[in-house]
Structures are given as C-alpha cells and as structure tokens.
Amino acid sequence: MKCLMLPSIILSLLIFAGSVWANDPPDNSNEILGYGADVPLQRLVFKLAHSAGGIGGPSNEDLVANMGALFASAELEAKPLFTATELSGLQQNISAPILDPMTRLGGYYELPLSPQTDRQKLAELYQQLQLLPEVELAYVQPVPELATTDSDSVVTPLIFTPDFESRQGYLNSGSNGINARYAWDFPGGRGEQIKVVDIEGGWNVTHEDMPALFLTMGTQISNSSWRNHGTAVLGVIGGMDNNYGVTGIANQAEMGYVSIGSYSTSNAILQAAGHLSPGDVILIELHSRGPDDGTACTCNQGQCHYVPMEYYQAVFDAIRMVTDMGITVVEAAGNGDVNLDAPVFNGIFDKQVRDSGAIMVGASDYDQRSPSCFSNHGERIDAHGWGQFVTTMGYGDLQSIDEQFWYTAYFSGTSSASPIVTGSVAVLQGIAKSQLGAPLSPEQVRALVSETGTPQTGDLARRIGPLPNLQTAIDSLLEPQQGFDSVLGDAPSLTLAGADFGEWTLYVPQNQLTLVDDHTWELTLTVPERLTDSEYKLVLDANWATNWGGSGDGVSVALARDGGNAKVSLVAGEYRLTVTEGDNANAPLQVDWQVISADQSDSVFGASANLKISGADFDDWMMDNEAWALTYIGNGQWRKLVVATGGLNASPYKLVLNNDWATNWGGGAIGASATLTSGGDNASITLPAGSYYLVVTEGSSVSAPLTVTWRDVNAAPTSEVTFRCFNGETYPGQSVYVVGNQPELGNWDPAAALLLSSDAYPTWQGALSLPTNTALAWKCVKREENNPTAGVEWQSGDNNQLTIGTDSHYQTEGQF
DSSP: OOOOOHHHHHHHHHHHHHHSSOSSOOOOHHHHHSSOTTSOEEEEEEEEOTTTTOTTSOOHHHHHHHTHHHHHHTTOOOEESSOHHHHHHHHTTOOOTTOOHHHHHTTEEEEEOOTTSOHHHHHHHHHHHHHOTTEEEEEEEEOOOOOOOOTTOOOOOOTTOOBOGGGOGGGSSSTTSOOHHHHHTSTTTTOTTOEEEEEESOOOTTOTTOOOEEEEESOOOOOHHHHHHHHHHHHHHHOOOSSSBOOOTTTTSEEEEEETTSSOHHHHHHHHHTTOOTTOEEEEOOEEEOOOOSSOOSSOGGGTTEEEGGGSHHHHHHHHHHHHTTOEEEEEOOSSOOBTTSGGGTTTTOTTTOOOOOEEEEEEOTTTOOBOTTOOBSTTOOEEEEOSOEEEESSSSSBOSSGGGOEEEEEOSHHHHHHHHHHHHHHHHHHIIIIISSOOOHHHHHHHHHHHSBOOOSOTTSOOOOBOOHHHHHHHHSSSOOOOOOTTOSSOOEEEEETTBSTTOSOOGGGBOEEEETTEEEEEEEEOSOEEEEEEEEEETTOTTSEEETTOBSSEEEEEEBSSOEEEEEOSEEEEEEEEOOSSTTSOEEEEEEEEEEOOTTOTTOTTOOEEEEETTTTTTOOOOGGGBOEEEETTEEEEEEEETTOEEEEEEEEEETTEEEEEEETTOBSSEEEEEEBSSOEEEEEOSEEEEEEEEOOSSTTSOEEEEEEETTSOOEEEEEEEEESOOOOTTEEEEEEESSGGGGGGOGGGOEEOEEEETTEEEEEEEEESSEEEEEEEEEEESSOTTSSOEEOOSSOEEEEEOSSSEEEEEEEO
C-alpha cells in the first residue's frame, strides 16, 4: 500500500508557516475564495486521499495532527465532517452494495468558520491545502439558504464542484460508449423539444445540477435511498451542461417526474401521459418480485427473481395504451437474474404473444458489454446500458458536501442502464423532430436502437440486447447516410481469414469486422481451444490483392501490407479483435487481441483467480473496482490496458491476488520492466502520458516473484528474446538477473534488472519482448532478491551482444 512521507508534509507546513502569515498581505481573499465579503461562510472542508491511512501509511488522524500548526496559524481547528455513527447509519440507506461510506467518507474533515474568521488567512490556508498531495479536494462552503424550485430562478453553483464529465465513460465513442458527443453536434441532438418523465419514488429537486422540472406530480417517498436513486436517474438523462458536475445525455430535454408515493405504477404512467405528446418519453425505474424461473441467482440475492413491471397486467395495459398514443416507454428489465424466456412465464415476454411496445433494458458490465450477473435476460430485452460505475448526481461517494452537491461514481443495476437508453431515445427523437419534421413512433425508435446498437458480448444465451450507438443510429436515420471516415474506402469490408478462422475462406460472415468509429474496426469471436502460432491475415473487400500480415506475431502487433502470414497464440476463450487503420490504405494496421474471458486452467494462481493492480493512481488503494483487474492471456501472462492521461510520476502500486492483501507483490521494484517480490514496499512506475499494456508474467508458484513490463501501446514492433545464463550457482535468497542497455533491462542498474527462472538450475533463463532493429548489450548478474545491493556478482569479460532484427524470436546466452 502507499506509504505517505510524513517528513515531506511537515517540511511543507514549516515552509508555509514561515512564509504565509507575513505582515500586511495583499487582500485578495474574495478572488481566491470565490465569494464576496457579504457572503457568510460556514466551513472549510477538505478530504484526504483514499490511500491515506492505508496499509503501511499513517492514519488520517496522524495526517491531520501534523497539519495542526497550519490550522492554528489560521486560528481554526479541524474535526471529522462525518462521525462514525453518521457513516454507519448512512450504510443502511445505500442500495448499491459496492459503496463503503466508512472508507469513502471517513477522509472528510471540516474547519468551522465564524463571522470573525480572518478571510485573508482563510484564503491562504485554502490555497495551501490544495497544494498538498495528501489532500484530494478542498473547498469553502457558504451558509446554506433556502433554494427555490421556480423554473425561472437561477441557481448559483458551488464553484468548487469539478467537472465530472470525463468520468462519464458511457458518453464516449468506441465500443463501450453510446457516442453522445456525436449526437450533440446535430440540431435536436441534446433532446430539444422532447419531454422525459421519470416514474419512481423520490428526487432531490434542489441539487445544483438538476434541470428545471416541467412536471412534479405525486407525493415523494421520504427516504434517502429513493431520493438518491431518482436524482441519479435524472442526472444521467438531463444533468445540466454547465462546466461542473455531470452532463446529461439529453441535457436540453424537459425533465419531470411522477412519484408512486401517491399513485400506483399503472396510474402514474397514465398521469404522466396526460402531460406528454407523441415523441416524448416515459421511463419506468421500478421492478418487483416475480415467480421463481427455476434458476439460482449468482449475485444480488436480495432482489432474486425480481421482474419488470409489465409482468403485471394493469401495468402492461397502461404501457400499451401510452405507446399507442405515440409516447415512447423505456422500462427497466429488473435485477433478478431472471430468464424471461423461462416456461414459468408462459410466453408473456414473447413479443409475438404479448407486446407492450416498451423498450426493455438489461444491464452490462460497463467495459465489456457482457451481461451483468444480476441482469434479467431474454429475447424480450431490446437494449442494454451500463449496469455499474455510472457517474451521475446523488449518493455522495464521489463528492459529499451538502446533499445538493452530492455525486456518485457507482450508480448501478438496470436502474443505471435504463436512463442511458432513455437519454439515447430522447436524443434520437429530438433529431427526428428537428431534422425530419416529426418524431418516430415507439416501434420505430425501438427498432432503430436495437438494429444499430453495438452487439453485446459475453454469454449470448443471456440476451440483453445491444448497447445504443448514437452515431450509427443517427447515420441510419438521416439521409444521405453520413457513415464513418474510413481510409480503406467508402463502403469497405475487412475480414479475418486464417487456418483457425474459417479455414482461409473470405466469405464467413462471423469473421467480418465492423467499423465502430473513425478508423477503428472490431470483431468479437470465440476461440474454442488453445491456438499456438495460428496463422491469419486481414483482407480488404474479399480480395487477396489487399491484405495485411507481414511478420506480425503476438496479441498486440502492427501488420504490414502483403508479406507472410501473421501469427497469434491464444488460450481458449472469448476475444475482441480491435484493428486501427493507418493514415492511408497501404499503411500498417495496429491489431490488438483483447481478452474478454479466458481459460485460466494453466495459471499457477488458479482457474478463478483475480489479479489486480492497486495504487494511488489506479483504484485509490480500494480494490473494489474490477476495472483494475488484469486479464489472463495464457502461458502464465496477465495483461491490463492502462490509460495514463496525465502521465505517471513515481506512482506507487502493488499487484494483489483475489482482493486479499495477504498475497501481494511490490518489494520496492521501480521501472517499466521490473521484478516484483512478495510483500515489502510499494513498487513504483514513471511514464509519460499515453496508453500502456501492463504485462505480468507469473513465477513458478503463488509466492514466487512476478515480472512486470509496461509497454507503450503505440511503441514500435517487438521481438521476443530468450536469455540464458549458465553456471549461475547461488546461495539462498540470491538469484540471477539480466541487466543491459535497454530500459526493460534496467539500463545497467541491477536493482531494475530482469529476474530469470531457476527451473533448470544452475542454468537460469527468461524471455522478454524488446523493440526490433535494436543493438542489444547485456550481462548476467547475481544479486539478492530482497536487497538489490547485496550479493552482487557480475558476469566477467565483455558484454554479450545481440542485434535484434525483425524476426519474431531470438535467443542469446551468457555465463559466469
């Protein structure tokens, strides 16, 4: 875990205390704090980073105590913002099990202010808190006042709320987003002229990011779970575009609600419809217990066998009446892990038997489009959305000040999936109304979303429908068709052909890649058994005259025009083949075989093991985010794509097995190619901004060292080099390494060298991917595993030399 350096904190405080409170400082407090002198201020709030107080680090109380001199200089005293009793009580009102209030909110502290507080000292204190790396955020909060719900009123936001749009991955282009930003460039593409009504139980209408509501009907259920839930839903659809907080998918649509606090679900549907017109949208954010479909729930046991609301006939009839009126209804499929095609339902979810006209929505794992374990599934489901890690308003785990400033990064379930689809529908109806002069019928918009979406992955027997793709939907809707900007042609066809991929036949539909974004192609395929050096090519327009192969060998390579066959080795599993075009039709293609699920039977960690990177810049040391889990790619190797938008600067991390700190690797290892040993200090990595593959190679046992390599996704092609060191006799605790003139070999630093395997002792060997066309110089070196400066013994004589050309494999040897 991260070990925070207390001496550096103390030093910064001493510098601060000695320089800030000079006589007669310039009075720029209003500019710094963002409030005029006439605005009464209530508290200064700061939050310690999640890693503070982690394993091996000081406690939150220690950190705050070391800041005591700083606070005393401003004549203020810090205390926890949330007591343990408050946090424990909050847990009872949280519906998303992934939230942990004690951990997520325990880092908040406040400094109560009074009218007598010196604002200049407060401003300087506020600035210094923002500079401390141990402080995640800091802000000054005014005394709260009554807020108006008048639609004509102007709400002044708390200016310290950051813009969370970058966290809203569901807005993005690519295979796991709906491409909302593409839609926003079209007239009507933000849901203009469309009304959306949410049917559930409660909403926080005073939230800073809540749009003006045209309809507020029914008595709200007085419960924080209901209120946070409804707030989160409206945030996904209609959060205001205002440079802070979140941005809704259809952020110019008119939003409203009808609460079931005073209406039945079926009556609420009709009440909403009385205020709507054709093209407008109703969202049903409810589910209820249904019959046992005969299968056991694999997760979310508390909602096992819950079904969509149209299971009940009165609700079905209300939906059918409303859709007949031209109003689109979007309905959550439910979180009951139910097969809606099961015999117990007697076909009522078969559209040929009984069709309400609603768009029914399932839930996926956010980064793979595969069914969430809790999601209901079946042929009735029309589309899916993210079922986890949805950033929106409410709950307070992402930002928790006063409730009107609460945000979450963990909204989940078909509850988070349904507003994603609802926002997409509102956008399409807005464009249709603006561009075509009339909205689509409920049947037309349902078909458009289903037929143009990005297909689901994972277990296809658990059907959840496609993820909406607004770019393909809009291109299909409007004439002339606008399409993607492919350098391969106006209507190109790209095919995977190979011995194990259709036996080199070019006319296999399931091997056709799909252009999913400008210059990016994708294909999801299943590999039924292990492939070793399986040969393949990519072929344009079913014509061998235009093909890519060359010397590409590996799961992430650049394929050249013509030449020999490419090769790939894969374990049995499901893969997403992603191909990125070059800048012209003859340029190389970047190919990545991304593992969706793989056979781990040959992993020393076990067939169901979970290997995860945890660190300050990865999961905040929390280990509750499966987005940071590595994927097994076979042959004892694991991989994770890491996007370092702002770069990584001595970023601390460890690798953890099965979410249990009892089995972790760090050992103080440093660099882009390093050996991690069990326990010990954190490893660290420094990389410029970019995208990297973290590749981890297992040792011979669960407790053996791990070899890690951080490889630039856009780096030059590589060749695999096998190193052998003969006569490597060592004492217990001492091992043999390779050190050389490449970063992957430590740049001649034994502390960052590559550890070899002793399986053929006293011969040591190991392999590493290194850039092609490289002049390699290296030596064998001995050192102790847990002390890089002890037991160091170099191979005598001249350096070993190897010229790495463009072949896929090389072998080189040295000896003591």
